[in-house]
Amino acid sequence: MHTALIETLLEYEVRSPAHFLFNIETAFHDGHHVVEERLTITPSMKVRNFCDERSGNRFIRLDAPKGLLSVNYRAQVELMPAPVPLHLDEAPVTGVPDDVLRYLMPSRYCESDVMSRAAQQLFGQLPPGIGRVRAIENWIHESIYYLPGFSNSTTTSQEVFVQRAGVCRDFAHLGITLCRALNIPARLVVGYVHFEEPPQDFHAVFEAWLDDRWVIFDPTHMAPIDRLVRVGTGRDAKDVAFATIFGDVQMTRKELTVDEGDVTPTPPDDSKPPALTVVTA
Known part of the structure; x- marks a missing residue:
């Protein structure tokens, strides 16, 4: 079993109140299992989360006031890739x-x-x-x-x-x-x-x-x-932009880190969603 430790840091200068749509969280997908994840938004504000059921894409929406905005997403993910057969046909x-x-x-x-x-x-x-x-x-x-x-x-x-x-x-x-x-x-x-x-x-x-x-x-x-x-x-x-912005905004920082390692498999609990912790500070 392979694991990935992910961290994303996005920072913006919001020049006037703006609306943000982020697509940075690990998608709901059979190919991996989210062990834990944490989303930190600074400054404190109301955050809305939703998932597109057809694609599994997860979105974050927020209204940011004028000033500096920081979005930090961290996750530990176990990868479960399926083998690909050597011979596959096209469909008519x-x-x-x-x-x-x-x-x-x-x-x-x-x-x-x-x-x-x-x-x-x-x-x-x-x-x-x-x-x-x-x-x-x-x-x-x-x-x-x-x-x-x-x-x-x-x-x-x-x-x-x-x-x-x-x-x-x-x-x-x-x-x-x-x-x-x-x-x-x-x-x-x-x-x-x-x-x-x-x-x-x-x-x-x-x-x-x-x-x-x-x-x-x-x-x-x-x-x-x-x-x-x-x-x-x-x-x-x-369809998959990591950030869609409505307003006068300038990105000032984007940092991503992905570390890898081997772990003992943890059976996913399909009865509940990943344990996402949202913090606004």
């Missing part, structure tokens, strides 16, 4: 479940409709299945240069394809787009994972729907994907 469109169908559609950052010709030229002749998605993953890794600061929050997968550079979010968006263009449902996953080379940050990968299950792929090859602690799952980055 008619066999895609209703709740998965939306991951076949183009979205803001994943223009699979306009990338269809490129996807067919590159991968259309490959045998359908997990091997074809592996080929997409490897092509992105070999063809797109990992370059922090090159792209921005509005960069789309088509732009990444043309410019041949980006960061993990861009790599994942391109993987999603190429899969969808081949009628393979795909979606974005963002989470915490330990990198051998700091600085630590949120990491983005993608999942493809194969043989009635979601399978994770990481075109960056930067970290072991079976050690990713899931935070957000969605169509693209608009």
Whole structure:
């Protein structure tokens, strides 16, 4: 059994009263078990928590007054990754479940409709299945240069394809787009994972729907994907932003640490949610 110790510190200068939506807590997901977690908000204020039942994403909402805002999240998580079979088939469109169908559609950052010709030229002749998605993953890794600061929050997968550079979010968006263009449902996953080379940050990968299950792929090859602690799952980055802010706000600090270790398994108690402690000071 593998464990991850996670800490996130976000600080903001709030120039006028603003509303925040955070997605930084460990998601409710079968791949891991939250042993304990603690959320500290400074200054003291009312905090609202809710969970999107479809994705398992957990959200924090708050109204921050003018001044400094600090958000600190700490968690200990046991990872329980499922093995991935060597052979998995693609599903025909008619066999895609209703709740998965939306991951076949183009979205803001994943223009699979306009990338269809490129996807067919590159991968259309490959045998359908997990091997074809592996080929997409490897092509992105070999063809797109990992370059922090090159792209921005509005960069789309088509732009990444043309410019041949980006960061993990861009790599994942391109993987999603190429899969969808081949009628393979795909979606974005963002989470915490330990990198051998700091600085630590949120990491983005993608999942493809194969043989009635979601399978994770990481075109960056930067970290072991079976050690990713899931935070957000969605169509693209608009669904899984770690912070969505309504107001005049400037981020002044963002620090993430992810430490790893081996632990004795603790059977999860499915009868109650994780023991989240919320402190406002």
